[in-house]
Amino acid sequence: MSGGPAPATLPRILAGVRSHAPMALAHHLELHGALPRFTRGRQSSALLDELQRSGLRGRGGAAFPTATKMAAVLAARGRATVVANGCEGEPASVKDRLLLERLPHLVIDGAVLAAQAVDAADVFITVDEHARSAAHAIHRALRERNDVPRGRLRVRLIAVPPGYLSGQETAVVNFLGGGPAKPTATPPPIFQRGVNRRPTLVNNVETLAHVALIARHGAGWFRELGSQTDPGSKLVTASGAVVNPGVFEIEAGAPVASLLNAAGGCTSQLRAFLLGGYAGTWVTAETGYELTLSSDALADVGASLGAGIVLALPSSACPVAEISSVAAWLSAQSAGQCGPCFNGLHAIATTLEQLRVGVGGPGALARISRWGALAAGRGSCAHPDGVVRFVRSAIDVFGPEFAEHSRRGPCPVCLRPRLLSTPFATPARAAA
Amino acid sequence: MRIVLTSHLRVNWIACEAHGMCAELLPERITLDDWGYPIIDERPIPAELEAHARRAVDACPTLALALERAQARRR
Numbered sequence: 001m002s003g004g005p006a007p008a009t010l011p012r013i014l015a016g017v018r019s020h021a022p023m024a025l026a027h028h029l030e031l032h033g034a035l036p037r038f039t040r041g042r043q044s045s046a047l048l049d050e051l052q053r054s055g056l057r058g059r060g061g062a063a064f065p066t067a068t069k070m071a072a073v074l075a076a077r078g079r080a081t082v083v084a085n086g087c088e089g090e091p092a093s094v095k096d097r098l099l100l101e102r103l104p105h106l107v108i109d110g111a112v113l114a115a116q117a118v119d120a121a122d123v124f125i126t127v128d129e130h131a132r133s134a135a136h137a138i139h140r141a142l143r144e145r146n147d148v149p150r151g152r153l154r155v156r157l158i159a160v161p162p163g164y165l166s167g168q169e170t171a172v173v174n175f176l177g178g179g180p181a182k183p184t185a186t187p188p189p190i191f192q193r194g195v196n197r198r199p200t201l202v203n204n205v206e207t208l209a210h211v212a213l214i215a216r217h218g219a220g221w222f223r224e225l226g227s228q229t230d231p232g233s234k235l236v237t238a239s240g241a242v243v244n245p246g247v248f249e250i251e252a253g254a255p256v257a258s259l260l261n262a263a264g265g266c267t268s269q270l271r272a273f274l275l276g277g278y279a280g281t282w283v284t285a286e287t288g289y290e291l292t293l294s295s296d297a298l299a300d301v302g303a304s305l306g307a308g309i310v311l312a313l314p315s316s317a318c319p320v321a322e323i324s325s326v327a328a329w330l331s332a333q334s335a336g337q338c339g340p341c342f343n344g345l346h347a348i349a350t351t352l353e354q355l356r357v358g359v360g361g362p363g364a365l366a367r368i369s370r371w372g373a374l375a376a377g378r379g380s381c382a383h384p385d386g387v388v389r390f391v392r393s394a395i396d397v398f399g400p401e402f403a404e405h406s407r408r409g410p411c412p413v414c415l416r417p418r419l420l421s422t423p424f425a426t427p428a429r430a431a432a
Numbered sequence: 433m434r435i436v437l438t439s440h441l442r443v444n445w446i447a448c449e450a451h452g453m454c455a456e457l458l459p460e461r462i463t464l465d466d467w468g469y470p471i472i473d474e475r476p477i478p479a480e481l482e483a484h485a486r487r488a489v490d491a492c493p494t495l496a497l498a499l500e501r502a503q504a505r506r507r
Contacts (some may be wrong), residue, residue, distance in 0.1 A: 185446045194499045338445035339469040347466075374465050 008374035010225070012233050013209050014249045017102050022137040025144040028105040035109050036215050038116045048074070049300040051211065053219035055231045060085060060167075060204030061279070061307040063295065069201060072191040073118045076199035080120040083176065083195070084111040086134065086205040087125045087160050087167030089333075090277045091421045092176050092309045095235040095247045096205050100127055100134035103209065104141035110208025111155065112148060113215050118201050121152050125205075126172055128192070129159035139408065149289045159212060162423075164278070168381050169202040170233030171335075182335040183381035203309070206235050226252030230295045240419065241270060241314035253294035259310060271315040272397050274307030274420075278326055279386025282393040302393070311420070318413035319398040320405045322420045323391065325351040327423035330387045341384040355402060358409025365395060365402065436502050438476035441485060446471075447496035454497050457488040470497070 016023060016031045023031075038047045052067035073080050084107060088096035093326055111123045127134045138157050142148065148155045158176060160166050166181040169190060174194045175181040194200020203211075210232060214222050223231045230252045236259060239245040244265030250259055256273070260266060273280050273288035281303035283291070291297055298304050313319065331345035348371050354360040372392055375384040395402060406413065441461060450468035454494045460481055461473040477499070489497045 186443045339448060339450055339467055340445065340465065343467040343469075371466075374471075378443075378445060378469070 010233060010251065011249045011403070012225075013099075013103070013106065013206070013214055013235065014247075017098075022102055022104050022141065023106075025105055025141070026112075028103075032106070033216055035112065035212070038113065038178070038215070040116075040119055044119065047113060047215060050214060050219050051117070054222040055219075055229075056207065056214060056222065057212050057230075058325060059206035059210070059234065059308065061276070061303070066203065066207055069191065069203075070114065070117050073188075073199045073201040076192045078198050080115075080118040080199045080201060081119045081195045081428040082111060082115045082118065082123045083124040083172055083200060083202040084114075084123065084205050084208050085167055085169065085172055085202050086125060086131075087172060088128060088131075088307075089162065089164040090279075090307055090309065091164075092239060092274070092277045092311050092425050093237045093307045095237050095308055097131055097134050097206050098247045099138045099209055099235075100131070103311075104137045105145070106209040106212050107138070107205045108141055108145065108148065108155065109212035110203070110210070110214075112153070112207070113211050114201060114203055114208060115153055118199075120201065121154065122195075123148075123153065123155040124158050124176055126154065126158045126176070128162050128166070128334055129300075130162050135159055152297045161298050163336055164330065165381065165383060167384075170381065172202060172251075173200055182337060185380045206308070227294060227296075228329070235306070236293065236305070236308040236310055238310050238312070240274075240312035241267045242312055243267055245308075246430050250293060253297070254274060254290050256288055256291045256293060256310065259293065260312070264312075270312050270318055271317065271319065272313045274313065275303040277309040277311075278330060278390060280304070280309060280393075281381070281389055282308050282397040284397050284414075290401070291347075293331065307363075313419070316413070317419050318411055318416075319394065319401050320356045321395045321414040322350075322413075322418055323398070324356045325418050325422055326420050327352050327387065327391055330390070331413045335381075338379040338384075340378035342373050344371045344378075344384060345387055347371045348375070348387070352391070355406050356410060356414065358405060358407070360406055362406075366404060368395070417418045435503050437503060439482060439485065440474070440476060440496045440500050440502060441472050441489075442500050443472060443500070444496045447494045449494050449496070451493050452506040453491040453493065456502055457491055458484050461485070462488065 038044045061087050082373045086100045088094045115123050128149045161181050168183050170184045171181045173190050174184050175196045185236040190200045224243050226232050233249050248262045270285040272282050327349040331349040348368050351364050351368050355364050372388040376388040455464045455471045463471045489499050
């Protein structure tokens with residue numbers, strides 16, 4: 001690989017990032033070197049091999065092996081399309097927006113390389129239509145470059161309506177094909193039939209930023225950080241009760257404690273951590289402090305890092321109120337297409353709110369558990385599964401608080417504003 | 433070792449509108465949840481139920497139920 005060795009230190013992706021302006025092309029090239037070109041055929045298979053050896057996994061939440069996904073797209077019939085997915089509907093994550101706004105050339109590099117790896121003719125860079133500065137930065141960066149469009153490769157910037165599920169890969173593909181930004185039924189998988197029925201590769205923009213660096217420095221360099229099974233570095237959004245909430249680049253497998261240090265420490269005593277976002281898992285503060293952010297250690301406690309999210313919930317917050325408001329929001333974010341999700345999440349959220357105000361009755365938790373079992377795994381996408389994971393782990397971790405609320409009703413803290421954000425006003429629920 | 437074909441039921445959750453015909457026609461494998469959507473028993477469909485399964489698939493007004501064949505290796 002070109003570009004030569006680079007030191008195994010952090011930051012890698014966030015090197016040279018400035019707080020107020022996108023990195024200009026000249027600065028980007030000075031920092032990372034020129035973008036290596038992989039022409040069709042043997043050279044592009046060399047890129048796939050390098051990504052295979054690097055062990056890079058997707059950073060959008062599912063952690064699927066990137067090279068495996070690319071190989072499946074390449075093997076499918078027809079000219080491929082690449083989607084650089086920057087929609088980021090997850091309220092507890094801002095890392096994709098940071099990449100788009102501050103490091104647009106790294107994202108574009110990765111998208112161009114992915115297009116070379118799967119021999120694609122079209123690249124779509126998708127951003128949330130409310131993320132105006134992200135769209136602006138990508139738009140300006142594309143105009144700065146003279147390497148795209150190149151030959152038959154066209155790179156286009158597409159604004160996608162906001163929504164928790166808008167960034168779900170079949171939803172993005174559906175929107176790019178002229179439909180609503182809602183998940184669709186699979187099979188066929190999008191690697192065979194995606195945008196305009198072409199084989200489609202959807203990669204998170206952070207995944208592509210790693211591709212841009214692996215293409216320059218090689219798989220060996222990437223693996224100098226992290227472990228055999230979980231190599232490289234990761235962007236993590238730390239929020240909640242930390243002094244400096246924001247995006248941090250950590251070594252895969254770094255301790256939670258070092259992330260908290262990087263974020264300036266905690267502002268108050270913690271009650272719990274939310275790992276992996278609103279489709280993620282709650283763990284108690286005691287468990288969380290001792291964890292490392294490696295996929296194996298997190299799997300041992302039934303968690304994952306998702307799209308790179310660690311939220312610290314202070315003891316001063318009311319977990320029952322937080323869970324109830326997020327569950328209501330997640331229920332409203334259901335695309336409303338699959339009965340068990342639409343009905344099940346609504347029933348769960350309604351009962352959680354009844355629990356909060358103390359009118360749930362003695363069977364409330366049992367009802368939530370039963371509806372959770374009915375909703376999980378019975379949707380076209382994994383949305384119900386994620387919500388059920390979030391609610392179940394909350395009930396495990398916050399047992400005393402739930403018991404207190406069902407006995408005595410709302411607590412004084414419930415009347416304060418919520419800590420967990422539930423953005424973009426939710427559309428009124430359509431009649432079932 | 434030989435390869436056998438097994439049949440499984442699969443629901444397209446977006447297409448399903450909870451008509452409930454499938455549970456009437458194949459109660460051995462399909463029950464309904466609180467809202468009338470099918471709960472499918474994941475076990476393979478045995479030969480003696482195959483005709484009933486196919487009737488349930490054919491009767492679905494929204495074509496949301498499918499009988500899928502998968503290869504399984506059996507010793």
